[in-house]
Amino acid sequence: xxxxxxxxRHLIKEKRETATLKCYPIPRHxxxxxxxxxxxxxxQFLISFYEKMQSDKGSIPDRFSAQQFSDYHSELxxxxxxxxxSALYFCASSLRVASGMDTDTxxxxxxTRLTVL
Amino acid sequence: DAKTTQPNSMESNEEEPVHxxxxxSTISGTDYIHWYRQLxxxxxxxxxxxxxxxxxxxxxxLAIAEDRKSSTLILHRATLRDAAxxxxxxxxxxDxxxxxxTRLTVKx
Numbered sequence: 677x678x679x680x681x682x683x684x685r686h687l688i689k690e691k692r693e694t695a696t697l698k699c700y701p702i703p704r705h706x707x708x709x710x711x712x713x714x715x716x717x718x719x720q721f722l723i724s725f726y727e728k729m730q731s732d733k734g735s736i737p738d739r740f741s742a743q744q745f746s747d748y749h750s751e752l753x754x755x756x757x758x759x760x761x762s763a764l765y766f767c768a769s770s771l772r773v774a775s776g777m778d779t780d781t782x783x784x785x786x787x788t789r790l791t792v793l
Numbered sequence: 794d795a796k797t798t799q800p801n802s803m804e805s806n807e808e809e810p811v812h813x814x815x816x817x818s819t820i821s822g823t824d825y826i827h828w829y830r831q832l833x834x835x836x837x838x839x840x841x842x843x844x845x846x847x848x849x850x851x852x853x854x855l856a857i858a859e860d861r862k863s864s865t866l867i868l869h870r871a872t873l874r875d876a877a878x879x880x881x882x883x884x885x886x887x888d889x890x891x892x893x894x895t896r897l898t899v900k901x
Binding site for chain 1: 835842890
């Protein structure tokens with residue numbers, strides 16, 4: 677079965693540079709989530725999109741922005757990179773379930789490892 | 794967001810059952826109890842979820858206390874491949890907040 681695809685898998689950037697991470701959800705999934713996991717940390721929710729609209733916002737820095745496109749893929753744009761942005765960035769996708777019926781099951785991608793030097 | 798409390802770590806022997814506890818005393822009526830696990834160097838992986846009734850699937854069982862203030866993830870026969878960090882998450886709006894999970898070590 678098709679899984680969530682993230683690209684690139686590894687990325688090395690210098691401080692103050694920009695980076696763009698891409699996420700391709702499982703086909704027919706309409707919701708995308710972004711998470712950041714620092715070294716030795718638990719995943720932290722950044723932001724989510726449902727049907728191309730921002731759904732919820734977590735601890736995403738103002739330097740970061742994201743969007744979901746008409747084909748449902750999503751991009752996380754990161755500017756003015758700092759050393760502390762070095763982390764694994766996971767994307768997850770789900771097919772939204774009607775409210776009150778159940779909750780979504782999120783399927784995670786393999787992650788993009790960002791290293792800021 | 795309602796919080797969960799899990800032991801930092803647990804150990805199990807291979808092929809024995811494992812019971813991973815989770816306390817969520819501030820759970821609301823609309824919160825579903827989700828369990829995800831993260832194997833080394835991989836993204837989190839869905840294990841199981843439930844609302845009030847106990848649930849079984851091919852990976853595990855979820856036992857939910859009658860008052861819903863705690864739950865237990867049951868792996869019926871642990872294998873070495875089950876070594877991972879297990880996260881218990883309360884979710885009612887589909888945006889999950891991971892807390893500190895339980896690191897499960899499986900000994901051969």
